Amino acid sequence: MKYSEYSKEQLLLEKAKLEEEYNRFKSKGLKLDMSRGKPGADQLAVSNGLLDAITSRDWENNAGNHSLEYRNYGLLTGIIECKEIFADLLEVPVDNVIVCGNSSLNLMFDYITQCMMTGSDGIPWKDQGTIKFLCPCPGYDRHFAIAQYYGMELIPVRLTGNGPDMDQVERLVKDPAVKGMFCVPKYSNPTGETYSAETVDRIARLEPAAADFRIIWDNAYIIHDLTEKSDELVNIFDALKKYGHEDMVVEFTSTSKISFPGAGVAALAASDRNIEIIKKRMTVQTIGYDKINQYRHVKYYKDIDGIKRHMKLHREILAPKFRAVIDAFENGIGEYGVANWTEPNGGYFISLDVMPGTAKRVGELCKNGGVTLTNIGAPYPYGIDPEDKNIRIAPSYPPVNELLEATRLLCICVKLAAVEKLLSVI
Amino acid sequence: MKYSEYSKEQLLLEKAKLEEEYNRFKSKGLKLDMSRGKPGADQLAVSNGLLDAITSRDWENNAGNHSLEYRNYGLLTGIIECKEIFADLLEVPVDNVIVCGNSSLNLMFDYITQCMMTGSDGIPWKDQGTIKFLCPCPGYDRHFAIAQYYGMELIPVRLTGNGPDMDQVERLVKDPAVKGMFCVPKYSNPTGETYSAETVDRIARLEPAAADFRIIWDNAYIIHDLTEKSDELVNIFDALKKYGHEDMVVEFTSTSKISFPGAGVAALAASDRNIEIIKKRMTVQTIGYDKINQYRHVKYYKDIDGIKRHMKLHREILAPKFRAVIDAFENGIGEYGVANWTEPNGGYFISLDVMPGTAKRVGELCKNGGVTLTNIGAPYPYGIDPEDKNIRIAPSYPPVNELLEATRLLCICVKLAAVEKLLSVI
DSSP, rough: GGGOOOHHHHHHHHHHEEEEEEEHHTTTOEEEOOOOOOOOOHHHHGGGGGGSSGGGGGGGGGGOOOTTGGGOOOOOOHHHHHHHEEEHHTOGGGGGEEEEESSSSHHHHHHHHHHHHHHHHOOGGGGGSSEEEEEEOOOOOOHHHHHHTTTOOOEEBBOOOSSBBBBHHHTTTTTTTTTEEEEEEEOOOTTTOOHHHHHHHHHHTOOSSOTTEEEEEEOOOTTTTTTSSOOOOOHHHHHHTTOOOOGGGGEESSSSSSOTTSSOOEEEEHHHHHHHHHHHHHHHOOOOOHHHHHHHHHHOOSHHHHHHHHHHHHHHHHHHHHHHHHHHHHHHHHHGGGGOOOSBBBBBBBBEEEEETOOHHHHHHHHHHTTSSSOOOTTTTOOTTTOOOOEEOOOOSSSSSHHHHHHHHHHHHHHHHHHHHHHHHO | GGGGGHHHHHHHHHHHHHHHHHHHHHHHOOOOOOOOOOOOOOHHHHHHGGGGOOOGGGGGOOOOSSSSGGSSSOOTTTOOOHHHHHHHHHHOOOGGGGOOOOOHHHHHHHHHHHHHHHSSSSSSSGSSSSOHHHHHHHHSSHHHHHHHHHHHHEEEEOOSSSSSSSSHHHHHSSSTEEEEEEEOOOOOOOTTOOHHHHHHHHHOOOOOTTTTTEEEEEEETOOOOOSSOOOOOOOHHHHHHHTTOOGGGGEEEEEEESSSSSSSEEEEEEOHHHHHHHHHHHHHHOOOOOHHHHHHHHHOOHHHHHHHHHHHHHHHHHHHHHHHHHHHHHHHHHHTEEEEEEOOSSSSSEEESSSSTHHHHHHHHHHTTTEEEEEEESSSSSGOOOSSSEEEEESSSHHHHHHHHHHHHHHHHHHHHHHHHHHHOO
């Protein structure tokens, strides 16, 4: 029966029961963490072979081949074999790819910084008054943090389940102060949704008032499926080409959740014009990124098929964790009508919507009970969830037994907060 | 006999002889390169062991120790063991060190960008009108390129052989638009000079009009000796402390020329206050740098003594190359009074001063003869050597036989350009 159909007496009884359950958990002195979208130890282990992919024998007697110089300065845009793999992954020409260091976040930060200091392709954003950025949300807090760091105005955009609300986006880009938008188009963080073909098409044909409008297309989960059947995402550059809008999007990805978050390879893809502008900055910024690590990835994965095979290993570890959390939700809170959650086909998160106005309270209860959740509100601009209902669940990091324990406590907290809320308005 | 004492007839005879020698070289169709301050293949080979320092066995069975998580996200300022090594190298407390990716140039670019966008510690430089930067020269062209990229005004400062002309610097910093200075304090690129104790002290006690004045202390050749006897450089932070000026300097270094330019580790050292401000930016910029590569360096070198032992291997390769070039200069141009050159105790360059007004011509002659030199003028702000006399010689990259061949041609070109010049004013 749904809590909304409970009488006051039933709610009070339920509250007492939940508090007893909660205190029983609390007394265990748990210290569990569902906050971080990072691979668990078992996932890290499946990539250990990467560490053996290159040895000194690769350069024995300085054996001459085109990799001879990978240890030296140079090759600003990355080594060709690695560019080819990313070109295959992103489905773009190899000349439109730049392979860099270990962090795509760093690439996005650098790109936005470049737009601020010298412009995306025109007047520097810093010289154009207050800049606004569209933030489909719930979204990735570290995106929003970059825009906020540079004093931009963050404008929330509703996510529909098929990507951003394009009616809203089309309206908002009529404002020339709106200079860009953050997108995680596949298995979006945290909702897990993949932008539909229609959404991608409407994005591609946007006609923003700002000619220097740029979309940060963060394809972080491009190949990070949790099921046999991958979500289909239309290639953004194919879509842009139809409208002659290739310069509007810069795409980013990395192997952080393919190989190692601490030692992967990040890349970007962009139009000829944007690559030219980005290279102009990079030429001043560095002589080149870590080419040995790029080569290490090439030797380990060999090609896109090697990466696909590798991702199955991650899936085998991740899918049961997602299943466990979703099952626990179904069993623990399903019948009470106090929460909805996503069942994503990929990515790193389950997005849990609890009873509006109770998310912060759930976070507080969990914390006091020994389970750390992602900061409530973090996936929203300025860290404020206007409905106080969204909780980002990251099932990847804890071992399954800890994950189950944490989810059981979470279910109790979701229910307890809902009952408290209902009682407060009776 | 010096060319200046030659009669016109003697000069004409000499010119004809030199042209013949030059053409004989030219006909060989050489393709030699003395332009790039990068290690040669033999130097790269001495670091190949780095590639074996880490294998999957380091994480066998996910063996738990504090390095377990080095493969994952986190540890923004670097892994502790690597920070300790850089703290020993830079002689600063470990908390004042941040260890990053592979490029110290990138760290300097990021730091200057940060000063532009959000200030060094106060109002963003971008909001303070035209910014000026002091450029001791001849210096490192990539430093100057950063300042120029951001539209700063580059002010040349004379180098004395003991560091910058401090009378000039003390005068210039009275201008509040002067926001900083580039310094390569040890084995300066390209003059090879090391700042004297007095220079360091005068730098440390500078009282710039701009409270947010910052010195980029690029200690790129901190341990890169060419002789048994290392030049002594006073620790800048010790000097700054005497005057309470710790915030005025940010120091940079890297293992680019210790391990591999393409896959080393870069670090910075700064005061508590500057570290705090830099971390505030880095927190938005990235989740962490490549920690596996940091750990690889730790396992390979173990400690500062390991690095010192390793640098002897580089020295054994580099010192004979420097000796060969200097000997060739002495034999080839010594007696004609048309050039001076440095004999550095360390670093990567010989600085050659040819007859004023002939450096460009020497560069042109060399190029046509098959030898590439560093672009003439590059070590000066805006690429303009006001006396047109300095040539940066990089002996590290070519094998000795090529180096000797290139130097022989260079000597001919230096003489030929001088004779042409003298004839033009007779």
